[in-house]
Amino acid sequence: MKLKKLKINSYLHLKDLEFDFTYPEGHSKAGQPLDKICFIGQSATGKTNLLNIISESILYLLRIEIVNNQTVWHRNDNYSKIFEDGFLDLVFEDKNLHLGDNFISYDEKLYNYDKISEGSLTNLIYNVNNQNKILYFDSNYVSTENLKYFNTNPLEIVFEKRNFDYKNLDEFIFGEDSSDIYLIKLLESFLDYRQKYDSKVRELLLKGYVSDLEKFNKEFGDWQIQNPSPIEGFSEKFNSLLQKLNLEIDRVNVDYPIPFKSKNTDEIIPINGLSTGTKALLLYMLPLYQIDTEKSIVLIDEPERSLYPDMQMELMDFYRGIAPNAQFIIATHSPFIAASFEPEERFILYFDEDGKVKVRNGVSPIGDDPNDILKNDFDIDYINDFGKKAFEKYLELKNKINSEEDSDKKEGLISKYEELGDKYNF
Template identity: 30%
Template sequence: MKITKIEIKDFHQFKDFSIDLTYPKGHEKEGQPLDKVCFIGQSGTGKTTLLELVPKFLCFYETNLLEKIGEDSIKDKISFNILFGLSNEYSSNLKFTLSKAKLFIRNWTEVKLNNVEYTLNREIWDIFQDDWQNKTSTKLIYFPANLNYNLDIESEEELEEKEIIDFSQDKISTVWNIILEKIQGYQEQELKIRQDISKVVEKSSSDIKAIQKALKKLESWKANEFNPIQDIADKCLNPLLAHYKLKVKTELDFKTKEDIGFIKIEDFTNNEIPHGLWSTGTKQVVLSALPLYLLKPKHTVILFDEPERSLYPDLQRTIIDYYSTLTEDCQFFYSTHSPIIASSFEPWEIVELKFNSDGKVYRELYYEGENHVDNYKWNPKYMRWDDILQRIFDLEDDGSPERKTKLNELATLNVKYNKLKKQGKEQEPETLEIIEAISKLSKELSKWD
């Protein structure tokens, strides 16, 4: 299930607003829904609003935002075009309207099956709701900007009972429950084999061959048995935690499921880092990547608000592509203020929101003429960070006011030096002082040529 278009007739700061979310002409996926979308723009332009409208239209689910604004404000004003089916064979336009019974229902128009248009009927609805949403796709996942960093894994409600996986409402650490039984089963088997080895040593302490045979059994078991903790370490968290010089602790000591607790982290010298001492960045990495690994989302929509929070720039460079590797045929929507996050997207994947003179929001287009891959003015993937800030994020200055002051000082010194040089006074004390000042300022002003 992927969104191809959002249209808003009149809703808060949006009026006659429309965004096409398909690949442009000339692209190998021309006309197909984008695999990932990045919303950028000033605070208040509606980035988070767009994210939180998605669960309402795709899952009848109200996020915190929708609960505050009320359904009256969206009826007959907003529509979503979606494609679903393993080959995108179904397409529809969804919007909310008011029935005679005063109930909000989904209004389907332009319903297509194998490129043939159909009128609204129960059969099409059943295909979407039963065959697709309940059997084929996984639940929509929403990561808010303010993730709940509580690492207590107890939860009154199972994730399977949720309408969507909404981490603005639930503790993100509850996904750990998904793998607890597997970890416990693995550890119990290992404990049993180790106990058998101990019995062999006790009975045949002088029988080296018997002891070696028992140890070989343990080695063979470890080599062939699926280790859930090691798999998490190797395929999910360790590549990210390495940026913090940390890794997943794979050797666990417990006797019951209750002893496991949440995942454990250690440094490269095997010193365990207690949960209370985890940095915010470490929590952000674990609590955003782990759910995608454990939930294994497929054919659904995943929403991320400000994924850059608490992440150092080097990790921001890789996190977007990394999230995609943990999913199957999902569509990602991101909202960000980070030029580094934006550099992970093609220009047609970025939706820049701006205010017009009337205070309404529009999308800034990055192409001229026809929406074709060759007509885009710039590509964030090829640009320097300062270029992205200036061209994509519209930052007028290339540095602080203090930097400008120093640049003016440097320019003045250069004028004085060139004047003295023309007068043949290159070795005069005044000239040498100017040269020394120019050298000092040049080092202070990074990237100055």
């Protein structure tokens, strides 16, 4: 499942906007849906609103039921204004899925919104095992509430999860108040392993192996080979990024569901002792790792939050390494994040002279200098007043050098000119 096109008639202050999310002619993937999409724009241009429109509309499409194989059972009037003369196009299982203002089409068949009170109900689309999913991470996802279970002994969580029924949980919206049920579901494999681990230790102790440590270690070692910890695969993926922070996932500690330790001291670090950026990496990484994203669309609002630029530059490659076949749609203020996208994958929202939001594609090539992206795509003069004054002084010295005839004075001016140029990299 991948988004191809979006045309919005009217949603809040977004009006008459059209997006083509396919690769252009001349590209090696010409005509195919973009692998990743980046919305750029100053605050209030509507980046988050776009993520909301996309996620809610696709969730609606995934749940639509049809009466007598011809009519939509319940129309959602939230979309009637957005898609009046507008539309959203998806590729779903290699078939085109179109959401319009007065009809839906799928696999070249039209379904209207006429009211029919009786008939047989079927799903519009057959989503096998909910493989086609929307994962939406909003900008408030990193919260104390969402981190509480990572700071709790696994056996305590195992006891609490007995009261939860989450077998049919299929909504993947990650926000400030994400459900406890779903957070525990994400940790389920780690918790189950910890429970088995504890049971095996008790079993060996009851057999009297405590008096024979060599036999205990052999028996327990054999059990661990036959029952590998889920932390192994998770840490293998995550440690490649954590090493920049001198951190790694500890594969032995069982006091936390996902234990962090310092690479320098081997000291276990509780979740509340980690930086906000590291906490965010964990909260994003876990769903992408645990959920099958083979046919998913992943939306992330401001993935750069609290991360140092060197981490931002690698972030999209890291996430796509975990979910290689998902389509990523992100909204960002970071030129370091934007540099991970090809120009046709960047959509810049801006206000025109009348204050209306318009859209254009990026210009800078993928991997370009963030300063060039700030200038070309963000349309920002990244040199502040101090830098501008220094550059004016630089040009002034250059003119004086050209007109100065006294060799000693000229040498002094050249020295100042070079010093200023080296300082500001002019």
